[in-house]
Amino acid sequence: METWVDQAARLTKPDKVVFCDGSEAENNVILHEMLKHADSFRLNEKTYPNCYLHRSSPSDVARTEHLTFICTPDKDDVGPTNNWMDPGAAKIKVGALLDGAMRGRTMYVVPYIMGPANSPISKVGLEVTDSPYVVANMRIMARIGKVATDRLGNSADFVPGLHSLGDLDPLRRYIVHFPEERLIWSVGSGYGGNALLGKKCFALRIASYMARQQGWMAEHMLILGLESPGGKVTYMAAAFPSACGKTNLAMMVSALESQGYKVWTVGDDIAWMRIASDGYLHAINPEAGFFGVAPGTGMNTNPNVMRALNRNTIFTNVGVTSEDEPWWEGIGGGPPEGLVTWRGEKWDLSKGPAAHPNARYTVPAQQSPCISPNWEAPEGVPISAIIFGGRRGRLAPLVYESFDWQHGVFVGATMASETTAATTGDVGIMRRDPMAMLPFCGYDMADYFRHWLEMGKRIPKPPKIFHVNWFRRGANGKFLWPGYGENVRVLKWILERVEGRGEARETEIGYVPKKSALTLDGLHIAREALNELFRVDADDWEIDLADSREFFAKFGPRLPAELREEHQKLARRLERSIPA
C-alpha cells in the first residue's frame, strides 16, 4: 500500500500527505478543510446538526459518460457500449494531467472497505484524493480508515484509485479504468460517481470485471426486504437506471403496512451477489450510505429518507433558505422568501429550479428508520426476485414476470429507459440500458450477458426475474400509476409469484397479473387506467423488437445465441397474436 501511495505522490506532487484513520477527530479536521473553500458551508446547527452544503462547479454536476474510459490492451474487450483507450496511451495522456496536479494541496489517503467489515464478500479499496469533500463523502459511503487497513493487513489485494480535482475543466477531465490492473484514475471532476471512486468506478466497473472472472455478480441494484404478515422477510434486488427512483423504492413506506406488508432497506444502488451454500444467490450492499437525488424527495414521496436527512448529511447542489436550511423542488411547499440557488444566487422565477435536478444528499445508511436489521449481515441476504425497470412512457406494463432465467436475461438485456439528469447530456431520450449497467459494465456487455446466462445455470435456487414500469403514461400524458408507497402492491404480487401463488395470465411477453390478483383496496384508480397499465400492445412490441434487434446487432457475433433465440421466440409469439 505504501509503495502505491508513494508512486501516486511522486506523480501528483502534493505539499502534504495525510493517511486517514477514519476517526471522529480526523473527520472534524477534514470538514474544517472543506469549509475553507468558498464552495462549502455549514447548515443550520440547530435544525441540521453536522450538515453541510457543497456547491460544485456548474460544469461538474453529473457523471460524464463521454469522458469515462475502460482501458484494455484489446479494444474489442470493452465492447461497443464502452469508451476505450489503450492502457499505455491513457497512462501518458491522463498521467500528464495528474503530473503535479496536487501541488499546493494535501493528498488524503483513504483506505476503505466496500461491504460490511466482517463479510467475506467485501473488498478493500484505497483512494487518494486532493478533495476534502470527497473524503467527507467517502466516510459516509464506505467504511474508511483503520477498519480497512486492519482488514488488508500486509495483503496487496486492494483496488487503488487516484483522484485529483485537477482544474475542474471538462476539457481536462478523464475517468479511466484499468480492469486488468484493477486500477482507477480520475482527474478534473469533484462530483459523485466521477470522484467517489468506491462507488461506480470500483463497486461496478472494476467489480463487474472481477465478478465475471471469479463467478459472482456486481450489479446496479437496490436490495430490499419485503416483510409479510407473520413476519417473514423476502429479499429482492432491483435494477433501474440512475435517477429512476431506486432510493425511493428501497426506502418505501408501504401503503399496505396496516395489512402487514413492510419494506426494509438493505441497499439503494449496488448489490454484490454470490451463490451461497444454501443454494440461493446472496447479496450484500457494498456501500455504507445513500447518495440520493434530492429534488422530488419530500415527506409525501420518501418520508423515511427525509427523517434521516436532518443530521450528519452532506448536501450537494441544493438550494438554501435564509435559515440556512437545505431546500429543493419537491421538498414540500413553495420556494421560501430569501431562497438562494445551488449556484449561490438569490432565487427568482427567472433562475429556474433552485436545486440542480441532479442535486444529491449523502447520508449514513444506518440513519434510515427502515434500515434492515440484516443490512450488514456478513453472509448477505438471500435474493428471491430480481426486478428490472426503467422509465417507459409507453410499452411496458406495470409488471410482468419472465418465463424463466434465460428469458429474464433477455428482458434485462433489452431494458430501455428515458435518460435523466444523473448524467451530462439530453434528458428524456429513450436509450437501451441493459440491466441498468450500460454506463457501469467494465467489459464487453455481450460477455456480460453470457456471464448472466452462466450464473443462471449455476444457481441452485435462482431468483425469479420480473420487469416493472412505474412510468407508463395515459393518452393525456399523465402517469397512470401513483407510484411511491403504492408500489408495494406490485412487490406483494411478486412475492406471491415467488411463493407459487399470485394469479397471472400468460401473454406474449411474460406473465402479467390478473387484475384481480393485484391488491387494490384503498387505492383510487380508474378501471381504464388499470386496463392500460396491464395492456400488452403487440404492435408497439413489434416496433420495440426492431429497435432491440438493432441494439443487439452492435455486439456482433459475441452476443450469446440464447439472446437471439429469445428475440426470435418473442417475435414469433407476437406474430401469432396479431390477427392477419
Ligand code: SAT
Ligand atoms: O453520480 S453517481 O454515479 O454516484 C450517481 C448515479 O448516477 O447513480
Ligand code: MN
Ligand atoms: Mn446508481
